[in-house]
Amino acid sequence: MMTMLLRVCLIAVLLVCYVLLSCASEHKKKKGTEFQINDKNGNRNIKAKRNHTSARPERSKITSPKKKLKKTENKMAPKSDTSCTRLGGICQPNRYICQGHYLQDKCSGSKTRQCCVPDGAWNVLCAGHHNNRVRACDVHGCGAFNSKRGKGLHKAVDLVCDDYGSVNAPFSGNLAGPVSRKDPAGNRYDGVKLLSDVHCVKIFNIRPYRYVGPVVQGEPLGYLLPLQEHFSGITSHLQLQNCDSTDPSPFI
Known part of the structure; x- marks a missing residue:
């Protein structure tokens, strides 16, 4: 009877040992498999990160805006005289x-x-005068370019003329219609525009003989209107103004 019990116990111990060894072996295999899977995933992540970092500079090169070069304006001199x-x-x-x-x-x-x-590249405008004399200062102001006129500047030149005297074309060109202007006091001054391929002027305070058509240098354009009726003591004059309001003095 005792011998039978010992055999049963020995068999039970062997079975328990076998089960334990089997479980330990199975656990070891699972751990090795998980490590391999994690290692592969880690390598993939590393490769992915490397590819991502290597691609970023190329993308930045493509998308980076080009530096705008400052354009320097070079004022070119005329190609001819x-x-x-x-x-x-x-x-x-x-x-x-x-x-x-x-x-x-x-x-x-x-x-x-x-x-x-x-000097004097243009013809004398006022008949009976030897030169184009700029009106000096009187009780009503001065006739030079940029002289003070009220709150502004005089963007024309006043040339001394005789009342009802003939006014001649300063250069050859074409008449381009009537012109007029008003001063701050509401006084109106009429005249005519004369232009050529080079020059463009407005001549005020004259009564033109005509407003259109070609004219040659020195040809009569009209006669001077008197100013004494409105401005007592003023020097009789016409007003010569460049169409772009620049100074015509170098040509007169």
């Missing part, structure tokens, strides 16, 4: 003496080459 010669001038270095006035940006080459325009 035509702009000067059409004004009756001559291009020469500005260190030379000019019997008149120098005008900039009219000549080719370096900036030191400027257009020398002689």
Whole structure:
């Protein structure tokens, strides 16, 4: 009887040992498999990260905006001296003496080459006068360009003329219709526009003989209207204004 019990116990112990060894072996296999799976996933993550980081510089190169280069405006000089010669001038270095006035940006080459325009390039406007005399200051103001007029500046030149005296064309061109202006006091001044390929002027305070058609230099355009009725003591004059409000003094 005792021998039978010992055999049963021994068999039970062997079975328990076998079960324990089987479980331990199975657990070891599962752990190894999980480690391999994690290792593979880790490698994939590393590769993915490497690919992502290596792709970012290329993407930034493509999408990065190009630096805008600052454009420098180079004022190019004229390619020829035509702009000067059409004004009756001559291009020469500005260190030379000019019997008149120098005008900039009219000549080719370096900036030191400027257009020398002689004084009196235009014809005398007022008949009976030897030159275009600018009105001096009187009780009603001054006639020079940029002289003070009320709250502003006089953007024209007043030339001394005789009442009802003939007014001649300062240069050859075409009449381009009537012009008029009003002063702050409401006084109206009429005149005519004269233009050519080079010049454009408005001549006020005259009564034109006509308003359109070609004219030659020195041809009568009309006669001067008197101002004494409205401005006692004023010097009789016409008003000469460039169409772009620049100074016409170098040409008169």
